Amino acid sequence: MRGRTALVTGAGTGIGRAVALRLVELGADVVGVGRRPERLAETARLAGERFEATPLDVRDRAAAAAFVAGLGRLDLLVNNAGGQFVAPAAGISRRGFDAVADLNLTALAALLQAARAGLTTAGGRVVNLSLSAPDRGIAGLAHSAAARAGIAALTRSLAREWPGVRLFCLAPGTVLTAGVGDELPPEVLARIVATTPLGRDTSLAEVAEWVAALGSGVADAVSGALIELDGGSGLVSAASLTG
Numbered sequence: 492m493r494g495r496t497a498l499v500t501g502a503g504t505g506i507g508r509a510v511a512l513r514l515v516e517l518g519a520d521v522v523g524v525g526r527r528p529e530r531l532a533e534t535a536r537l538a539g540e541r542f543e544a545t546p547l548d549v550r551d552r553a554a555a556a557a558f559v560a561g562l563g564r565l566d567l568l569v570n571n572a573g574g575q576f577v578a579p580a581a582g583i584s585r586r587g588f589d590a591v592a593d594l595n596l597t598a599l600a601a602l603l604q605a606a607r608a609g610l611t612t613a614g615g616r617v618v619n620l621s622l623s624a625p626d627r628g629i630a631g632l633a634h635s636a637a638a639r640a641g642i643a644a645l646t647r648s649l650a651r652e653w654p655g656v657r658l659f660c661l662a663p664g665t666v667l668t669a670g671v672g673d674e675l676p677p678e679v680l681a682r683i684v685a686t687t688p689l690g691r692d693t694s695l696a697e698v699a700e701w702v703a704a705l706g707s708g709v710a711d712a713v714s715g716a717l718i719e720l721d722g723g724s725g726l727v728s729a730a731s732l733t734g
């Protein structure tokens with residue numbers, strides 16, 4: 492990855508931090524964004540001088556577009572910032588649905604639009620983080636499942652429209668980050684992991700390695716693909732976070 496520039500959203504915590512660190516380790520120059528400067532600063536401390544942090548809310552369209560335009564050539568864009576709250580669909584207000592759809596899909600689409608010129612110049616690669624098997628439905632995550640299924644469709648559509656740019660949708664199952672621990676109680680996480688065919692979670696290192704591989708060109712014969720990094724959890728009965 493030496494000589495290549497990567498932008499990682501949500502680089503201050505969890506998966507985003509692990510991805511940023513792995514890319515730096517492989518020689519890339521990494522720009523990391525997120526809302527909380529103190530989290531980004533910790534990633535910067537761990538990563539060293541080839542990591543540059545910029546506080547940015549990806550939902551702020553004007554700021555995000557200006558920032559991405561300023562980067563110029565972009566070899567790799569990792570759209571990792573995302574999240575949601577668990578609630579039955581009947582308990583999700585319009586604002587709640589919009590907030591989750593915006594963070595996980597519409598803002599991501601806007602960032603891709605802003606990055607198109609830089610990616611096209613570089614013959615770049617994009618890894619969009621999603622969620623395993625969203626198209627099968629996830630009880631308790633109707634808003635997020637809808638948005639994440641949209642990411643897969645967006646990835647495929649842009650793969651058709653943007654010549655020379657490789658786009659991938661990487662969909663982990665359960666990765667035991669602090670973020671997921673804040674959202675789901677341990678017993679729910681244990682139930683999900685137990686019903687996964689491989690009987691285990693997906694590690695941070697595995698997600699980071701997949702992003703690095705896709706971003707490095709190992710999979711350059713592929714574009715538009717949804718890769719489910721979930722131990723097979725998307726194959727079993729449709730997921731429920733509500734019991």
Ligand SMILES: CCCCCCC/C=C/C(=O)SCCNC(=O)CCNC(=O)[C@H](O)C(C)(C)COP(=O)(O)OP(=O)(O)OC[C@H]1O[C@@H](n2cnc3c(N)ncnc32)[C@H](O)[C@@H]1OP(=O)(O)O
Nearest residue numbers: 574575576578582584586587590591664670671674724730
């Ligand atoms: C095989 C399946 C396995 C599934 C495993 C699951 C794996 C998933 C893992 C992860 O995604 S790890 C990431 C974990 N981190 C997060 O998810 C982030 C946490 N969430 C947030 O940061 C925020 O909730 C948000 C999604 C970014 C929204 O933030 P925002 O500041 O825009 O929202 P608010 O202004 O606070 O609220 C807007 C709107 O939403 C309503 N709302 C908020 N929380 C809830 C809730 N718990 N229940 C119902 N509604 C909620 C809130 O009330 C507002 O609506 P109105 O009241 O104004 O109508």
Ligand SMILES: NC(=O)C1=CN([C@@H]2O[C@H](COP(=O)(O)OP(=O)(O)OC[C@H]3O[C@@H](n4cnc5c(N)ncnc54)[C@H](OP(=O)(O)O)[C@@H]3O)[C@@H](O)[C@H]2O)C=CC1
Nearest residue numbers: 501504505506525526527548549572573665666668670671
């Ligand atoms: N952990 C898991 O099991 C799974 C996670 N995923 C997805 O992977 C991604 C990373 O998850 P994980 O590391 O576990 O969780 P985290 O909550 O640790 O990561 C989310 C990151 O996104 C950043 N972020 C959130 N909103 C914004 C915003 N508006 N602008 C910029 N950055 C933002 C957060 O930083 P800050 O708050 O400082 O802005 C944070 O660094 C998410 O999209 C998640 O939904 C998918 C499947 C499974």
